[in-house]
Amino acid sequence: MFFRSALFGFLVFLFSTVAAAPQRPYWHTSMVHAAWTKRDGAPAAVFDMAQDQRGMLWFTATDGIYRFDGVRFERTTAIDGNPLRSSNTSGMLAVGTALWIGYNFGGVSVFDQGKVRHYGAAEGLPERSVYRIERNGNGVMWIASSAGLYWLDGARWRHVEPEDGLPSGDFHYFTALPDGSILAYHPQGLYRSSANGHQFHLVSKDKQIEIGHLLPNGDVLAVSVDHRLYRYTPRDDKFQAVNLPGGEQPFGVFVDHRGGIWINTDDGVKLLGRDLRVQRTFLAPQNLSGKLIYSMLEDREGNVWLTTENGVDRIRESRLTAISLPPRMFSGLSVRADRNGTVWIGNYQTTGNYELHSFGLHADGSREATPLTNITATARAPDGSVWFGNAEQIWHREDGRWRSWPLPPGLRGHEVQALAMDRAGRLWVSVLRKGVHVLHEGQWQAGGGHAELAPRTAVSLYADPQGAVWIGYPGNHLALVQGDAVRQFGPEDGLAVGNVTVMDSGAGHLWVGGDQGVAVLAGGRFTALSDAAGARMNGVSGLVASSDGGLWLHGADGLIRITAPALKAALAGGGQRLRAEHFDYLDGHEGKPAQLRPLSALTEAPDGRLWYATTGSVGWIDPARIDSNPLPPAPQITALRTDLQGYFPQSGLVLPQRTTNLELDFTAAALSIPERVRFRYRLVGLESGWRDAGARRTAFYTNLSPGQYRFEVSAMNEDGVWSTTPGVLAFSITPAFTQTLWFKAMCGLVVLGALYLLYCWRLALATRRMAERMGERRRERERIARTLHDNFLQSVQTLMIFFSQVKKGLSPTDPAQKRIDAALDAADLVLNEGRSQVHELRSNTLQEELDSALAGVGQALAEQHGVRFALEVTGAPAPLREEIAAEAYAIAREAMLNAFRHANSDDVRVTLAYTRKHLVLTVADRGQGLSAEVLAAGERPGHWGLPGMRERAESVGGTLAVHSAAGAGTRIILRLPGRRAYRRGPASAIPPQ
Incomplete structure (x- = not known):
């Protein structure tokens, strides 16, 4: 009687606890466990753990602290670059952005956003072990240590003295209550402080409470030294014993935010259900890293973390809920839901000398036995009833009754491969190695009246809502039966799924699955589908077009869900890629669906749940209640x-x-x-x-x-x-x-300087070579001058003397006198001209008097041709290099000769401009100009004046430009660089421009 009343009272308390934490429902039976040990880098025998604001887990141990992101453990002796006071750490608490660390040799450190503050003896803390750090409901920090309880008063820690109502001694644990009070556990009894102070009073001294855990409703679940459980109510300081069914006496107890109670026994940890009976057990070492639970924490995502003597464990709910199966039912499983919500779980044993009966699982969780054994195929009829088949007979379940039909003698002993019931009430049956047959009103018909369907075994059968029957074969082959017509589909129709294992229709389309992919029939052709990453969805032996408009697949790697919006978007856009959600081993999927004989591996129940079967498990998922993680990660x-x-x-x-x-x-x-x-x-x-x-x-x-x-x-x-x-x-x-930029700039300057020096070297080299050529030319001119003087002029002079002597021998009245005088006059002119040429060849003053030389040539040509001539000099004349002056004079003389002789101009002008950068020589006339053909060709046919002038200009590093138009005169411009044209001398002698 006492047990029943205590149990009833605790159930009331437990339900109130669950109601106080509505953010997560109570645990279901299907959970996923993971363990990390030293081999994985995990700490062992952890003192305490906490989760910081960014979701990272922290563990305290004797060799430092450990940080865990779900993948890697990292041991460290510093936080944000700030070292710990000691690597021997104990208590821990995360508050906001701060992480509080206690040490086994005394002291507390607070690490917060890259900064640290240490508390030690100077701040009131003894050099004794700090076991627990907690903040009460009023925001005051408390610690439990081997020297007693302490609370933080501003910047200094205060010790709770005996005169405050608390005995001295070792305090390992305390509980901070929501009202701001502290519940402290001491060998002499249980003590509680005032809500806003540190005055304690004795609550109980006879129960020897060792530790307590705060429940979501504000009560405390306490454990005594002799492993008894009590519920303590702070409102009235009352205790109530809690007796667990089966006489369980835990070493420790933990409570999560769902109201779940976890007890630590001598072989692991157990989760109690709402009836306080064991719901799940995690035993060491099979599915728990150790036997002794040191601490427990529930993270912000709802996972439960445990630390043991060997490592760290995580327990979380799976998205797939597996059910318990009878012993030895571990292979050949199939599922099929009927219209009443019962899920029929078939079993096909290929090995062993025992038979296991299939069973039905009702919506309320109860189970129903069946006469079915070794079920190889199932089908749901249009009316919602279910058909089953094996190697001996066909069964039908309707309105709670079973009916059966034996296979014909020719088919008996051969397993039924697939079943489908069409809208006419005909059951299509594919029998292994015996082809396709139809059972209707107790009669069997081979091929259903179609001779071509009778011989070949179909892998799968499907009757669509329109009354057509689809027959799937190996090797990308499919047949459609509509009335008396049979249509064949193959690779030429886009079918590329391999062996057609499963079919269903939804959203106005036929969906086909196989061992090599999934396809949809649209517009008379099949289109292969893939997920968003472009991967084919292979190995599919379960396919359901769900009632919510989505598509579910069951393959070797688990379940695949494609929501109705994703399906609609992909089909509307003509795309072949679908945004899919996968549920695999991380979600609780175990085993894989049957592939060789595609049993019914996926079915939808009327309540919307999807039931699946694998080689080792049967489970379900509710699409309307799939837990998701809404918390954005903090990288x-x-x-x-x-x-x-x-x-x-x-x-x-x-x-x-x-x-x-x-x-x-x-x-x-x-x-x-x-x-x-x-x-x-x-x-x-x-x-x-x-x-x-x-x-x-x-x-x-x-x-x-x-x-x-x-x-x-x-x-x-x-x-x-x-x-x-x-x-x-x-x-x-x-x-x-x-x-640096300075170095690069300096390198640029060095390069520019090097280029400048190279330019100067090249200029000097070109100048030297030009000087050498001009020297050779001068020597040649001197040789010619000597030849003219020594040979030609002397010969002319000799001839003149000879003719003078001849003249003397003639009579003064001889008519030849006049002819000889004329010849002597002509010879005299030739002699004068020759002497002038010799003088010119030997002249060394041209470079300094270019303007005078040009003026002399121009005036002589002007008198000879009756044309006006003008010379204009701009800028301060500067001494020219010898070779430059010679070439400039030759070019100008040629241009002037052309202007006077061929331009038919009444005016010729020469301009000589001296600037710092250039020497510019221009010869211009106002004559008939040059034709377009001559300008384009750059020369007159058979004349070499213009090409010669250009060659002379290029030889001294200058440019020659010819501007002319028919009837508009001609301008010939010679432009020479100043550095080449002028001799070295005062730069101020030349104007800047």
Whole structure:
């Protein structure tokens, strides 16, 4: 009687606890467990654990603290670059952005956003072990230590003295109550403080309470030294004994936010159900890392974490709920739901000398026995009833009654491969190695009246809502039976699913699954489908077009869900890729559906749940109640390494000179299914777009240049929720002297200087070569002058003397006198001209009197041709280089001769302009000009004046331009660089422009 009343009272308490935590329903029976041990880098014998604001788990141990992101454990003796006071840590608490750490040798440290504050003897704490850190309902920090209880008064810790009502001694544990009071556990009794102070009073001294856990409704579940459970009500300081069914006496007890009670026994941990009976057991070492539970924590995602003597364990709910099966029922499983919501679970044994009967599972959880054994095929009729078949007979279940029909003698002993009931009430049966047959009103008909269907065994059968029957075969072959017509489909119709194992229709389309993919029939052709990543959905032996308009597949890797919106969007856009959601081993899927004989591996119950069967399990999922993780992950950069050393990743980090290669580690704490967390990152300053890292948590960069950089990383959790803000690390790489802008500018100046020196060298070389050529020309001119003087002029002079002597021998009245005088006059002119040429060849003053030389030529030509001539000199004349003056004179003389002789101009003008940068010589006339053909060709046919002038100009580094038009005169412009034209001398002698 006492047990019943205590149990009833505790059930009332438990229901109130669950009601107080509506954010998550109570645990269902299907859970996923994972364990990490030292082999995985996990700590052992952890004192305490906490979860920080970014979702990261922290563990205290005797060798430091450990951080865990769901994938990697990292042991550290510093937080955010701030070292611990000791690696021997104990109590821990996360409050906001701060992490509080207690030490086994005394003291507390608070790490908060890159800063640390240590509390020790100077702040009132003894050098004794700190076991527990907690904040009460009023926000005051408390610690339990081997020296007693302490509370933080501003910047100093105060000890609770005996005069405060609390005995001295060792305090391992206390519970902070919601009203701000503290419930302290001491060998002498249970003590409670006032709500807003540190005055304690005795609550109980006879129950020897060792530890207590706060329940969601504010009560405390306490455990005594002798392993008895009590419920303590703070409102009235009352205790009530709690006796567990079966006489369980736990070593420890823990309570989660769902109101679930976990008890630690001598072989593991057990979760109690709402009736306080054991709902799930996790035993060591099979599915728990150890026997002794040190601490428990429920994270913000609803996962339960346990620490044992060997490691760390996580327990979470799976999205797929597996049911318990009878012993030895572990293969050949199938599921089929009828219109009443009963799910019939078939069993086909291929080995063993025992037979297991299939059973029905009603919507209320009760089970119903059946006469069925070794079921190889099932089908749901249009009326919602269910048909079954094996190698001996056919069964039908309708309105609670069973009927059966034996297979004909020719078919008996051959297993039924597939079943389908059409709208006419005919049951289509595919029998292994015996082809397709129809059972109607107790009569069997081979091929259903179609001779071509009788011989070949069909892998699958499906009767669609329109009355047609689809027959699936191996090798991408499908037959459609509509009335008396049979149509065949094959690869030529786009069918590429391999062996057709399953079919269903929905959203106005026929969906076909096989061992090599899934296809949809649209517009008379099949189109292969793939997921959003382009992967084929292979190995499908279960397919359901669900009542909500979506599509579910069951393949070797688990269940695949394509929602109605995703299906509609893909079909409307004509695309073949579908945004799919996968449910695999991480969601509780075990085994794989039958492939060789595709039993019914997926079915939809009237309540909307999808039931699945594999080689080792049967379970369900409710599409309307799939738990998802709405918490965006908080990415963070955890390490930065170069080729030489590692750095703590703090913003503003300055890396040394010549750093070119970087390795950055990053993570995000998504603890439920960390295997599905995805990352993307970018290095601003080098790239603008994001890089998809997948599940990788490291980034590499090479050949970086000095500069300012900002590394950003973003994370997505298992349900596609991206982080709201990226993790950021700003850093810079210091340039070496050779990488600075000044060095580059200096190098540029050096290069420019080198180019200038090269230019000067080339100019000097060209000048020297030109001087050599001019020297050779001068020597040649001197040789010609000597030849003219010594030979030609002397010969003319001799002839003149000879003719003078002849003249003397003639009579004064001889008519030849006049002819000889005329010849002597002509010879005299030739002699004068020759002497003039000799003088010109030997002249060395041309370079200094170019204007005078040009004036003399112009005036002589003007008198000879009766044309006006003018010479204009601008700028201050400067002494010219000898070779420049000679070539300029030759070019100008040729241009002037052409102007006077051929231009038919009444005016010829020569302009000589001296500037600092150039010497410009222009010869212009107002004559008939040059034709377009001559300008285009650059010369007159058979004349070499213009080509010669250009060649002379190029030989001294100048340019020659000819401007002319028919009837508009001609201008010939010679432009010579000043550095080549002028001799070295005072630059001030030449105007700037």
